[in-house]
């Protein structure tokens with residue numbers, strides 16, 4: 001510390017786009033626009049640090065903050081020639097603005113500075129009493145709700161009832177007198193609810209409004225949004241205090257939202273909406289259905305032209321698609337916000353690719369415009385174009401993709417059922433930020449109301465959830481829990497399908513088809529391949545999966561698990577025979593039956609992967625997994641005894657029960673599995689090695705080429721285990737090759753999935769041609785948790801309570817398990833320079849984990865076939881230093 005007081009306040013002229021951490025996205029971009037000469041209302045920003053320091057002090061403002069605000073305000077008053085609360089009244093907007101944008105999640109207060117003392121002066125100045133009273137009622141409503149916590153529907157109900165009494169539909173049809181009456185009613189509502197008057201001093205209101213915005217950082221919905229978007233909780237929000245400009249000053253005033261490209265598809269076209277004689281909240285909240293931006297050309301031609309030019313300038317300046325809020329006050333355009341627009345994955349890819357073609361971005365910059373995790377959206381099933389069904393209704397195609405699920409009408413229910421793994425579609429009149437937890441867990445969102453920039457649409461696009469908005473033919477009855485479309489009535493639990501790309505809604509579950517990699521995706525993956533260093537393989541154990549993986553760009557198989565081959569119904573009898581065998585001969589006979597089946601599987605896989613390496617892992621699970629459970633078998637014996645059935649059957653059941661009991665273990669995950677099993681029954685790995693060699697030779701014979709054979713020993717803890725297993729495998733391989741009179745290169749390596757293996761990796765490396773880190777088991781054994789027991793139990797509580805940042809089975813525990821990988825990699829390579837190192841746990845498909853594996857200099861990752869494109873992309877981002885991009 002320098003001893004100097006922290007600087008909390010910044011005039012807009014002091015800031016710039018690169019001060020986002022201090023000023024938040026909105027403040028930084030407003031300052032930048034001012035620097036660029038784009039018309040923005042004047043103002044100042046209270047920094048994120050002020051919010052953070054206030055939160056740290058339990059809600060107490062730091063010393064001097066209020067004095068600083070007042071000084072900044074005085075300067076603003078001087079610049080504008082207006083005074084807060086004076087007879088030449090300065091009206092303010094007080095808006096949140098975090099480092100990473102969180103649309104609609106935090107609070108805003110507009111029209112601050114209006115009071116009984118100033119409303120007449122404002123009316124006289126504007127020569128428009130209606131506008132002044134409209135602003136006043138808006139202020140009371142927003143301030144009461146956001147700052148004082150009055151339930152907002154109390155004001156809405158009064159507004160609706162007044163409109164009904166006057167026989168009008170739109171707020172804009174209310175007269176000045178109506179609005180005056182509403183102001184009085186709103187004051188009554190606040191008084192009744194709070195048991196006191198609202199503060200009437202605008203300075204006091206300003207202090208409380210800033211404080212409310214600070215507090216809105218910590219609302220449940222903001223927390224949920226941050227968690228869903230990996231935004232840290234300790235960043236705080238800035239507060240932008242700006243002179244109001246008014247879109248509600250009559251027919252030459254308007255407010256709107258626009259994107260420089262289509263955020264659903266990425267198409268380079270005008271996309272936006274506006275409302276004449278309205279304030280910003282009316283558009284975003286979806287309260288009045290706004291008009292498409294193109295219509296503004298007729299209504300406000302000059303402002304329109306200026307807006308279109310500004311959109312072009314801003315996009316060129318930021319080299320990214322912009323999401324813009326604007327207001328036109330009596331024909332004059334003002335920009336209230338610009339930020340990098342939230343977009344779907346498809347749009348992100350198209351925009352990135354187009355911008356490279358337009359010469360705006362380099363390929364490397366383009367790669368940094370796409371979040372790797374977001375690509376997951378494109379790898380989900382889509383609606384089959386050939387379905388030929390008739391939709392029951394149509395809304396706006398607000399966010400593309402297919403959602404099939406049961407109708408639910410409540411965000412809490414959507415959240416609960418979605419979390420339990422059920423497919424639900426959230427149906428709402430319109431969504432509000434408080435529905436965020438339900439939106440996250442739903443397959444998709446259908447709303448009756450609101451436009452393409454409504455809350456539901458913006459949030460759904462940001463998350464890649466399908467959304468159909470503004471389907472105004474639907475009627476929702478939340479108390480009866482029904483959705484009516486014409487004369488069809490859907491009850492909670494009925495299944496519908498949304499097509500977010502066309503806006504169609506179907507009253508049934510439509511067939512979905514596997515995803516396709518479109519041209520934009522393929523082009524960008526091609527660029528990623530040029531940049532990345534890590535190899536990407538797939539985990540696959542059938543020929544079909546292997547072929548899919550290859551099609552998606554896998555450079556081989558990093559993990560072919562062999563246990564599924566043992567579990568298939570037609571194989572289980574032979575496998576049980578092997579397990580039940582009394583002696584080696586009987587076991588050998590059973591294994592002879594299994595060998596050709598294994599060989600057939602390997603042939604399919606090697607054919608699909610010819611020319612590429614395939615790592616086959618020898619049998620891993622404990623033998624009891626191939627037998628009935630102890631409980632089931634005991635019950636069967638008991639039943640046969642009681643019913644006095646066939647004696648032969650009872651005998652067989654008893655023998656099996658005896659074996660089940662012998663193999664029963666208290667902690668099978670830590671029991672006789674992996675190479676431990678193979679050490680007890682070396683005939684099993686020997687049989688597998690023979691099947692592998694025979695398959696490789698058969699494929700070479702048939703196809704002229706075979707896969708690169710790598711045999712992997714699981715769950716090694718001691719160098720001696722690998723030494724022994726390597727010998728078993730090599731002997732079997734040598735015998736097979738000799739009897740076939742052929743040659744084949746076979747490498748033998750090991751999984752590193754136990755902490756001991758990491759620590760003694762130098763000893764193990766002496767017997768290994770390669771290591772593959774099994775980060776699933778390494779997470780279980782490294783942290784000491786059983787995945788099956790933990791994920792449904794304490795682990796989710798740990799994540800919810802932020803004891804740990806995320807589920808360590810999904811994203812690697814960097815410090816702990818990551819540290820073990822580092823030790824294993826370093827020791828392994830110290831003993832054997834150039835030792836090939838891979839990862840085949842599920843983390844191999846997780847972008848954040850891939851970033852760590854890049855840092856540790858591993859050679860490749862291996863993940864499920866459908867994550868291969870994400871891994872290819874994430875590996876490139878890891879090279880480019882793929883930091884999360886601030887889009888606010």
Ligand code: PEP
Pocket residue numbers: 559561620753773774775776777778840841842
């Ligand atoms: C691992 O442990 O990471 C691994 C890939 O093996 P499995 O998931 O089959 O135990």
Ligand code: MG
Pocket residue numbers: 753774776777
């Ligand atoms: Mg494992």
